[in-house]
Each structure stands twice: as structure tokens, then as C-alpha cells.
Amino acid sequence: MTTVIAQLSACLSDRLIHFQTTEDWRDWKWQLKNSITDASELDFYDPVGEDEIQGMKLAERRYKMSVTPYYLSLADWNNPLDPIRLQCLPDSREVLYSCEDSSEDPLNEEMHMPIEGLVHKFRDRALVLTTNRCAVYCRHCNRKRYWSQSNRTQTNAIKRLEAIADYISRHHEIREVIFSGGDPLMLSDNMIEMMLGLFKKISHIEVMRIGSRVPVTLPMRITDRLCRILSRFRPLWFNTQFNHPAEITQEAQEACERLQCAGIPVSSQTVLLKGVNDNLETMKILLQGLQRIMVRPYYLFQCEPVKGVDHFRTDIKTGIDIMDNIWGETAGLCIPHLVSDMPEGKKRLVGRACC
Numbered sequence: 378m379t380t381v382i383a384q385l386s387a388c389l390s391d392r393l394i395h396f397q398t399t400e401d402w403r404d405w406k407w408q409l410k411n412s413i414t415d416a417s418e419l420d421f422y423d424p425v426g427e428d429e430i431q432g433m434k435l436a437e438r439r440y441k442m443s444v445t446p447y448y449l450s451l452a453d454w455n456n457p458l459d460p461i462r463l464q465c466l467p468d469s470r471e472v473l474y475s476c477e478d479s480s481e482d483p484l485n486e487e488m489h490m491p492i493e494g495l496v497h498k499f500r501d502r503a504l505v506l507t508t509n510r511c512a513v514y515c516r517h518c519n520r521k522r523y524w525s526q527s528n529r530t531q532t533n534a535i536k537r538l539e540a541i542a543d544y545i546s547r548h549h550e551i552r553e554v555i556f557s558g559g560d561p562l563m564l565s566d567n568m569i570e571m572m573l574g575l576f577k578k579i580s581h582i583e584v585m586r587i588g589s590r591v592p593v594t595l596p597m598r599i600t601d602r603l604c605r606i607l608s609r610f611r612p613l614w615f616n617t618q619f620n621h622p623a624e625i626t627q628e629a630q631e632a633c634e635r636l637q638c639a640g641i642p643v644s645s646q647t648v649l650l651k652g653v654n655d656n657l658e659t660m661k662i663l664l665q666g667l668q669r670i671m672v673r674p675y676y677l678f679q680c681e682p683v684k685g686v687d688h689f690r691t692d693i694k695t696g697i698d699i700m701d702n703i704w705g706e707t708a709g710l711c712i713p714h715l716v717s718d719m720p721e722g723k724k725r726l727v728g729r730a731c732c
């Protein structure tokens with residue numbers, strides 16, 4: 378821990394990060410309070426060139442930036458193509474590069490929203506968009522369109538959740554509720570407890586699921602208190618998103634362990650991203666690392682045609698080739714399904730990995 382703080386302090390200088398104690402570093406609220414939200418906060422650091430800063434500023438005017446000191450500390454600052462930097466720092470290509478088939482909402486979620494904040498695309502599952510806040514705004518996010526919406530007040534959020542619960546209670550075909558966002562773990566513990574309690578009461582809801590990237594971007598958010606709350610709402614599944622071996626740190630492993638010890642299984646929905654993990658060796662190390670920390674590699678998602686994300690897309694063949702080769706090289710427990718989300722509300726399994 379001390380080494381990480383020293384390294385980060387060395388690269389970001391105390392002009393930016395005012396380290397107090399190791400306790401601060403381990404405090405998720407401190408991490409959020411000290412997040413880097415403006416590209417110009419990086420301009421003193423030599424390896425980040427002026428062109429790069431200008432590109433970041435251009436992109437962040439449309440798609441905002443926020444990175445926790447923790448996640449930033451995983452980056453290699455001597456490598457401009459570092460996969461952590463690529464995932465969290467704005468890039469001019471987000472506004473300057475676009476493919477013809479990309480759109481703000483390629484999965485047509487807005488069309489499947491019977492009420493605000495609820496996506497009902499799959500007959501037996503409902504997706505609740507809990508908040509538009511995230512610990513880190515991942516540059517490859519498929520809901521970038523939400524980021525700029527003003528934060529909803531907690532009062533409105535409660536009313537909205539009650540309206541969603543009312544809808545779900547009248548739709549008996551729904552057996553599973555998935556909490557996503559944004560990141561649901563950006564809500565307070567009390568709010569999370571209230572939310573899970575609200576949906577747990579609905580008699581035909583058999584299972585709940587949380588989609589959150591905080592084990593990767595803000596692992597200190599997985600506190601003992603939060604785990605105690607979550608454990609009361611089992612069967613509760615937890616999906617996170619590890620995209621690169623550098624994200625499998627001691628802190629991330631311990632966060633996943635706390636969830637597992639609370640009886641909550643953790644899976645990873647990795648996204649195939651150009652320049653981050655689109656080669657056999659990186660993917661193999663990532664998947665084996667996940668198996669080692671007992672996080673199940675669940676899906677490998679083809680990067681979707683989202684505006685502002687096109688520079689991360691690979692062709693379908695890249696994923697198929699990687700998975701074909703991994704099949705021959707590692708155990709089946711490490712193998713996720715390679716899938717592509719479809720606008721009509723289906724998942725298309727791709728290649729041999731789905732058989």
C-alpha cells in the first residue's frame with residue numbers, strides 16, 4: 378500500500394492528490410472526493426504531452442471524466458498506450474472518430490423503457506438504471522449518453538424506484554431484477570438497503586443481480602458493512618467487469634473475497650477492447666487471473682457500436698480467434714461465453730466459445 382501511494386504521489390504530485398494517511402487511501406469516500414475530473418489536472422506530468430491534454434479536453438467537453446486515484450495508480454505513465462490509461466482518460470477519438478453504424482443507444486434501451494429508469498427487454502428480466510454516477514467513467518461505456526444527465530436527487534430516486542417496483546409487481550413474468558446504471562454502488566448504503574428491500578418484497582422476484590465495476594475501479598467501496606447489507610438479500614448475484622490483468626490487484630482480490638464471504642458469487646463481464654485486451658496472451662492472463670481470485674469469467678462482450686466508443690471496436694473474428702486459441706490452452710472454468718448484444722433484446726452467442 379505504501380508503495381502504491383508513493384508511486385502515485387510521485388507521478389501525480391501533491392498538487393493534485395493530498396495524501397493524508399493510508400486510512401484515507403482505503404476510504405472510498407476519500408477516493409471519490411479526490412478523483413481527477415479535469416484533464417488539465419494532469420498537465421504538469423511530463424509523459425502526458427500537450428496534444429494529449431488538448432485531445433482529452435476536447436473529449437471531456439462531451440463525455441465527462443472522473444477517475445479515482447486508486448484506478449489511476451494502476452497506470453503505467455511511461456506508456457501512452459497503457460490499457461488503464463486507455464480505459465479511463467478521455468481521448469479525442471471519442472468525438473473525432475465515428476463509424477457509420479454507431480449510435481448513442483445501439484441496444485435500443487430507450488425504446489424498451491416503459492417508465493423512466495426501467496429497461497424491460499427480456500421477458501423474465503428487468504434492468505433498473507439506478508443512477509448515472511460511476512466511480513470511473515470508462516471511456517468504452519455503452520451508456521455514455523447518460524453521463525451528462527443531471528444527477529437525480531435522492532428523493533426523486535426513491536420515487537422513481539417505487540414507480541419501478543410498482544410496474545414490476547404488476548408484471549408477473551419478471552423473475553429477476555438487475556441493478557445497473559451508472560453504478561448502483563455509488564448509492565449510499567442506506568439507499569442500497571432500501572432499494573433491495575423494495576424489490577425483495579415482490580413475491581415473484583426470485584433473484585436479484587447487481588452490475589457494478591467498483592471491485593475494479595474503487596475496491597474500497599466493498600466494505601464489511603455493505604457486504605452485511607447485501608448478504609441479507611440473497612440470492613443476489615454480482616457481475617463486475619475486469620478487462621485487463623493489471624486490474625487484478627490485491628485490493629480488487631480482497632474486495633471480491635469480501636463479497637464471496639458474504640455468500641455472493643462474483644462474475645466478470647469482460648469487454649473485448651482494441652488496445653486493451655484484444656490479443657491472446659493478455660486475454661489468457663486475464664481469464665486465468667480471474668479464476669485464481671475465484672471470479673467467474675462469465676461473458677466476453679463484443680464492443681458495441683456506441684458513439685464515442687468506435688475506436689475500441691474490434692472485428693468479430695478477433696474475438697473468435699482469441700477464444701478458439703484459449704480453448705486449446707486453458708481450463709474450461711476460465712472460458713467465458715463470447716457474446717454480442719442485439720438491439721432487439723437478444724444476446725447472440727459468437728463462435729466456438731458458446732458451444
Ligand code: SF4
Nearest residue numbers: 511514515518559590
Ligand atoms: S462503471 Fe459501468 S456504467 Fe459506469 S462508465 Fe464504467 S462501464 Fe459505464
